[in-house]
Amino acid sequence: MYIFTESEIKQMIELDKQIIPVIEDAFTQLAVKDVIMPPIMRVDVKENNGEVDVKTAYIPGKNMFALKVSSGFFNNYKLGLPSANGLMMLISTVTGEPKALLLDNGYLTEIRTAAAGAIAAKHMAKEKVQTVGVIGTGAQARYQLKALELVRDFEKVLVYGRSLDNAQKLQADMEDILSTDIQIAEDAETVVRNSDIVVTTTPATEPLIKADWLHPGLHITAMGSDAEEKQELEADVLKKADRFVCDTKAQCARLGELHHSIEQGFISEDALVIELGEVTSGRKAGRVSEQEITVCDLTGTGVQDTAIALLAFKLLTEKEGIGIQIDNKKSLHFT
Incomplete structure (x- = not known):
C-alpha cells in the first residue's frame, strides 16, 4: 500500500485546467452509468460546531474507488486552524485490498469542490x-x-x-x-x-x-x-x-x-x-x-472523490522518490 502526505500531494496536483474535465466526467458518469454511491454517513459533534462525513462511490470500469473521511469544524478559525480536514483511501475493485492512503488533510476535497463550482458556472452562467x-x-x-x-x-x-x-x-x-x-x-x-x-x-x-x-x-x-x-x-x-x-x-x-x-x-x-x-x-x-x-x-458527492483520488494516485505514482510503500501484512518499525 502507498502512503502519500499532503505536501507530496500538493506537489503533484493543483487546481488547474486538467482538474475540470476530470470532475466534469465524474458527473457525467453519475448520469450515464450505474455508479454505486451510497448516502453520506455523518457524525455531528455539536459542542464544537463540527461534523465528520464519510463518502464513497464506485464507478464501473475503474480498478479502484475512494473511501473518504472528511471533517468540517467551523470554530477552528478561533484557533487559527482551517475548518476542513480529512483523508482518502483507494480500494481495489478487484481484490478489495487498500491500495493507497492519501493524507491530504482535506486538500483534494477543496479542489474537487472548487472544480464542481466551476463546472456549474461553465454550463449555467x-x-x-x-x-x-x-x-x-x-x-x-x-x-x-x-x-x-x-x-x-x-x-x-x-x-x-x-x-x-x-x-x-x-x-x-x-x-x-x-x-x-x-x-x-x-x-x-x-x-x-x-x-x-x-x-x-x-x-x-x-x-x-x-x-x-x-x-x-x-x-x-x-x-x-x-x-x-x-x-x-x-x-x-x-x-x-x-x-x-x-x-x-x-x-x-x-x-x-x-x-x-x-x-x-x-x-x-x-x-x-x-x-x-x-x-x-x-x-x-x-x-x-x-x-x-x-x-x-451542490452538496458534494462520492463520485467526485473517487475521480480526484484516482487522478492524484496516477500523478503521484508516476513520480519517482515520492511517498512510501508498505506491506500492510507486516509490522511497521519507525525510528
Whole structure:
C-alpha cells in the first residue's frame, strides 16, 4: 500500500485546467452509468460546531474507488486552524485490498469542490461575466475564485463575510493571484444585486440570500448546505429561478437547498429536477438564455472523490522518490 502526505500531494496536483474535465466526467458518469454511491454517513459533534462525513462511490470500469473521511469544524478559525480536514483511501475493485492512503488533510476535497463550482458556472452562467460575488471568506471561497477563472473571464470580485478582518485577508490573498479588482461588500444583498455569478461557501443555518434580490442573468452556486440544518438560500429562491440544477436530487432533497424548498412547499417532492451530470453529458440543457436566473445546489458527492483520488494516485505514482510503500501484512518499525 502507498502512503502519500499532503505536501507530496500538493506537489503533484493543483487546481488547474486538467482538474475540470476530470470532475466534469465524474458527473457525467453519475448520469450515464450505474455508479454505486451510497448516502453520506455523518457524525455531528455539536459542542464544537463540527461534523465528520464519510463518502464513497464506485464507478464501473475503474480498478479502484475512494473511501473518504472528511471533517468540517467551523470554530477552528478561533484557533487559527482551517475548518476542513480529512483523508482518502483507494480500494481495489478487484481484490478489495487498500491500495493507497492519501493524507491530504482535506486538500483534494477543496479542489474537487472548487472544480464542481466551476463546472456549474461553465454550463449555467452567462458567457460574458463582469462581476463575481463570493459569500464566505474561508479556504473554499479562495478555491472557488481560482476555479472560476478557469472557465470565465471577469473584471471584478465582490466579497462578503461575517468577519471584516477575514474578508480583508481574502482580498489581500486573491489580489496577488487574480488579475482583477477585488472589493469588500457591506452585506450579502450588495453582492447578489451587483454580480453575474454568486458563490456561497458558508456553513450558515439561516438564509443569506433572499429571493427578492435575484435579477435576470444571475447565476448562483450554493456550496454550503450539505446537512439538514444548513441553509444559505431562502426556500423560495429555487422557485424564482428559471433553471435549477443539483449534483444529485436524492442527496439535495435530503441535505441541500432543495431540502428546504420541498419542506416549505415551494417545490414538490416528485418534481423533475435536473442533475449536473445530465447537463455535462448533454442530456439536458444548462443556461439557454442570457436573461435566465439559474441556481445550482451542490452538496458534494462520492463520485467526485473517487475521480480526484484516482487522478492524484496516477500523478503521484508516476513520480519517482515520492511517498512510501508498505506491506500492510507486516509490522511497521519507525525510528
